Amino acid sequence: MSEIKLSNRFYHGTKEELLEKIKNQLSDFRYKHILGVGQTCYELAKLNGVDPEQAMIAGFVHDYAKEKTDEQFIEKIKAKKLDSDLLNWGNFIWHGVVGAEFIKDELKITDEEILNAVRRHTVGAPEMTTLDQIV
Template sequence: MIKSTDVFYSSDYTQLTRDELINKVQSQMSEIRFKHVLGVEEVAVELAQLYNVSIEAASIAALTHDYAKERNPQEMQDLIISESLDLDLLQYGSEIWHGPVGAILVKKELRIEDEEIVNAIRYHTVGSPKMGLLEQIIYVADYVEPSRDFPGVDEARKLAKSDLAQAVAFETKHTLQYLISKQREIYPKAIETYNTWVAKN
């Protein structure tokens, strides 16, 4: 099985090498966030091989999924407005914003325009009713990467390797349960994800 550190980039998705992309991503975040990103890449590349998805696309999407995570909140708000994103986003915080804003910034700043990669970035936090395999992989890899430690993570890791759709359902269900237990607001699209991946199964 190919490791994330051995993935070779063609010019199919980006003109950057993996090392060049890593340098650009690392410059946008703290060391602890960057460690998380590398963990997500590790898992995403493994899952891509299990589910016959481009490991190059998985590596790129994983490395860039949190590209906007630590951007200035005002910059993110301005982009939500100027790029005509769902204005309901403004009622929530950067935990929700950084997916759709990151999708825009990765296109603008990194010139990565593959729609599957961009959508994987866009939906990695709240999911989507219709997620392709790459989107599912990034959604799940973000949840189960090696530094994650919470009740149920081992079960989620096993599911990720045996039934990706069930791993999506598990993550969605448990994330909503957590938000409800904390009496936190839930972004409506996360409920749409739940209704598709959990309630209808």
């Protein structure tokens, strides 16, 4: 997978730069997990007519916020004026739904399909795209 280059359609930087930013946020265990998910998403996308680069990036970032503190999530929920019901939940829900906001703000990834795949990877949705299902 190291030979895969990013086109800048979804992330304005190199794959190595993106992975370095992600690595700085995660434990070694979680980082190894996202590498495997990114690779699997890439392969599944090729088999299912989804943009492989988009799927790989979604796989890489799906757990970007997984190790943030409760305080960081609560701050983000309030700052972004997200549904206040989110305050009744915890990391399992937050790292997907609220995690998309960290991805937008910190990684500058704004592709809504990637962000929705992250949002939906924990809670699902009545209608899910193929990308959502892959992640």
